Amino acid sequence: MYIYDEFDRTLVAERVAEFRDQVGRRISGELTEDEFKPLRLMNGVYLQLHAYMLRIAIPYGTLSSRQLRMLAHVGRRYDRNYGHFTTRQNIQFNWIKLEDLPDAMADLASAGLHGMQTSGNCVRNITTDQWSGVAPDEIEDARIWAELLRQHTTLHPEFSFLPRKFKIAVTAAAQDRAAVKVHDIGLRLHRNGAGETGFEVLVGGGLGRTPFIAKSIRPFLPKRDVLSYVEAILRVYNQFARRDNLYKSRIKILVHDLGAEAFAREVEAEWQHIKDGPLALDPAVVAEIAARFRYPEYARLDDDPPELTQLRKADRRFDAWLCNAVTNHKVPGYAIVTLSLKPEGGAPGDATSDQMDAIADLADRYSFGEIRVGHDQNLAFPHVAQRDLPELWRALDAVGVATPNVGLVSDIIACPGLDYCSLANARAIPVAQELTRRFRDLDLARDLGRLHINISGCINACGHHHVGHIGILGVEKNGEEFYQITLAGRADERAELGTLLGPAVPYAKVADVVEEVVAAYVELRERPNETFIETVKRIGVEPFKERVYATH
């Protein structure tokens, strides 16, 4: 866990007092809605279809059990007993009242939580690999760098009124679990030929109306330079990006229009002015931040304890969950456990207050009080002793978060869609729910292997549909919901945008079409372990298109 200092606590408390005053002035009529809207947005408060929505940042997806209990409390006291974990490692409450917001924020602040920079044209919540600090394939804990960037960009006056929102993600592992190539800036920590660690800097990735995969503008940036280089990128963006056209104001458009090389030259020129200034990182400062991430005192344990092996043999259900939801840890005898927030018929990413409380209790008992939130809208326990897995499995199952579908076809990413969101054109949650019913057979799901379905209810792409293995985008045509299907997108280290299958299909046909695509894959794959992505890459979308549109 990262331990916030007095500076952080004061900052958050002051913001709550400020917002309380602003809400009071809005309710009294002293502030008009036009005056109040930018103020509420700076605190993550949106007005959605039916109610206000409060978005709370979970920096780099790390939560303490105390913080999760606080989220449960906010859901119970001020909302309707549940929250929605998003693809940016945030949580949203959908039914909060304006007059309750200051109290809710004060409660959140008491646990070090807030909604600052979860909205508006600023640097948003900085995301990382949800397994940072414990993943065996990482070279170091990416959260240290995310935290440095968080501190530097929080309330940074130069970056509080950017042309548009700005999203940064950091990964330090071989496998990219943070989708860095679809971010405004993606930072990939790696080792160069000389064995030094530094960042590959990627810019101009993003989804939405005009999706792009990020371009690499610097293969290796020494760690000391990360703040100054990011600052240089933001300055170039601030100076050159389009402020006259909302749809062309993201950095991805600037990088595309200028070309990555020209953009990189501008950044390098700007960087020369600041690289050896105060932003050059003193190793002592980095060490101080790193020291504030506390790791548990792990016991000396062996991998694969006998109780685990026995239960795997005895109970096929346990074995299925273990293969699916449990991942290797960098410390022997420990494991990372993913908690599926994708039960059959559920809304992806939703958790009730009771579930959050129960998960917090289990985290205390089995994960040193720590929980992680992933961009895949699942939770994880990062420090579980393998010998505890049988007990934990039963306990998680009783809470409803042990569906053994992590990374499989029913582990669907979906935005809130038209059921909640004022920007949406079509529903996303009921589509996801229907698909989880169609693919409820876990034997089939396991046979299909890794297959990610991502659903967005509008072109803004909060459900990351462009990078779903099967992407589903809701659009509106003459007052009816239609859905465009794309195939073979991916968000990992080999990120690609999906290819459109064909004309959009109506709401009632979406699940049929997805089933048809999956059935075609099963028939067309070369071998049982050829993944969906590999099959589509090998044969293209045409055979899928022929099958789907011949049938429907």
Place this chain on the structure above:
Amino acid sequence: MTSPLEQKLKVTGPVVITANRLGDGAVVYRTRDGNWSTRLDDAAVVSTAPAARELLAGAVADGLSAVGAYVAPVQIGPDGRPEPGNLRERIRCTGPTVRCGAPAVAPAITIGL
């Protein structure tokens, strides 16, 4: 930002004025007597652009009770009552089409395998 009053108003059928209540964001409709109601049944229904503009002007002027007033289409049902004119308005009127706030299923151990 363009004021709703300056936006081109195309009225081709019955419409109402709707907004979100300031205090809790609840969906509200402008009534004939210049108040707001959470019931679509209570909404003033008009069918011409001038009438809609006049109704909207009154709604926008009341910036303290409700936020983001706009013109929304309705259909008149067989019983003469207004019904939401499109899916978005139907969802605003009746709430999410999905059940929220409760775990969807029994624990997974009991299913699937």
